[in-house]
Amino acid sequence: xxxxxxxxxxxxxxxxxxxxxxxxxxxxxxxxxxxxxxxxxxxxxxxxxxxxxxxxxxxxxxxxxxxxxxxxxxxxxxxxxxxxxxxxxxxxxxxxxxxxxxxxxxxxxxxxxxxxxxxxxxxxxxxxxxxxxxxxxxxxxxxxxxxxxxxxxxxxxxxxxxxxxxxxxxxxxxxxxxxxxxxxxxxxxxxxxxxxxxxxxxxxxxxxxxxxxxxxxxxxxxxxxxxxxxxxxxxxxxxxxxxxxxxxxxxxxxxxxxxxxxxxxxxxxxxxx
Numbered sequence: 017x018x019x020x021x022x023x024x025x026x027x028x029x030x031x032x033x034x035x036x037x038x039x040x041x042x043x044x045x046x047x048x049x050x051x052x053x054x055x056x057x058x059x060x061x062x063x064x065x066x067x068x069x070x071x072x073x074x075x076x077x078x079x080x081x082x083x084x085x086x087x088x089x090x091x092x093x094x095x096x097x098x099x100x101x102x103x104x105x106x107x108x109x110x111x112x113x114x115x116x117x118x119x120x121x122x123x124x125x126x127x128x129x130x131x132x133x134x135x136x137x138x139x140x141x142x143x144x145x146x147x148x149x150x151x152x153x154x155x156x157x158x159x160x161x162x163x164x165x166x167x168x169x170x171x172x173x174x175x176x177x178x179x180x181x182x183x184x185x186x187x188x189x190x191x192x193x194x195x196x197x198x199x200x201x202x203x204x205x206x207x208x209x210x211x212x213x214x215x216x217x218x219x220x221x222x223x224x225x226x227x228x229x230x231x232x233x234x235x236x237x238x239x240x241x242x243x244x245x246x247x248x249x250x251x252x253x254x255x256x257x258x259x260x261x262x263x264x265x266x267x268x269x270x271x272x273x274x275x276x277x278x279x280x281x282x283x284x285x286x287x288x289x
Contacts, residue, residue: 019043019058022097028056028104039064039171044107047092054092057103073101076170079147087138089158089168108158108166113224116159122227122251125258132221134165139213146176148209150191152216154223176209184208192216195233199243199268202236211270218265218274225258226251230266244268 020030023045031044031053040059047054061069080091080103090106110116113131117123123131135157142149149170156169172191179185186206190197198215200207222230230248231239248266250259267273 017097019100022100022102023056026093026095026102028054030056037171039068045104047104050092053107053109055105055107057105059101059103061099061101072171075174077101077103079170079173079175083142083145083147083170085138085141087134087165087167088141089166105168106158106160106166108168109161110159110163112155113157113159113165113220114154116163117154117223117227120227123224125225125255128221128224128258131163131165132217132224135167135220136217138165138167139217142173143210143213147173148176148187148213149173149216150187150209150212151193151196152213152220153193153196154220157220174209184210187212193233194236194239195219195229195231198270199240200270202240202243208270211273211275214265214273214275218262221258221265222248222262225254230262 023030023043027048028045029048031046034042034044034055036042040057043056043058045054045056046052059073064073077094081094084090089108091103092106093102093104095102095104139149139152149167150172151169152167156167158166158168160166172189174187177185187209188204188206190201190204192201194202196216196219198207198212201212219230231242233239243266246263246266246268248263250262261274264274
């Protein structure tokens, strides 16, 4: 049975294609029950690696079923067939943040401030639940009809755990896009996932207010050198307050990065996820 037929049986009329990633495709659909359009993320189990199927997909489904926040994309229903997983979610009718930034060639600080506050609240909500996103980027931030932030795509998310001594267990899986990745992640060093999210937030804010990336990822070795030198070149028009905030988030030293865990919480054990 094809996707349209499966969705029809569930009360959805499948529409246009919204996007496609390595492991899933996203379709627009009309919900006969809700009486409005939704997005449906469809993952074909036959087309994904075993590690994704056994580790990342179950995590995503479990976390999506748990989180509920006004700045996180709303999940209406999750169902499975013998070969596919369907996640029915809120539709970001204004597209994603990256396209919005491109159209406007960067955002005024007052606009960026409102959006970034919403995004930060969503990430803090997740972190308070010991959930980390690990793929924060402008492409994964959707906008509703009122241009409010909706954090999406929890495909690399996971729960943080502590060892028997209460110390944070580090991750060592490379997640996300190189342009948004913290230097410790690029280097393959076991990392604190919450602190990694903070770096990515710094990159997002920089892109919001400038219209371009803080680092050029076409040469990762050179990019890593600039990151570790804490070299950040700001547009002259930015306020000092905004520059300081970005500079503190793009701190290569994890023990001094904004919101970094105190040294007493640094881990002594490494997770493989």
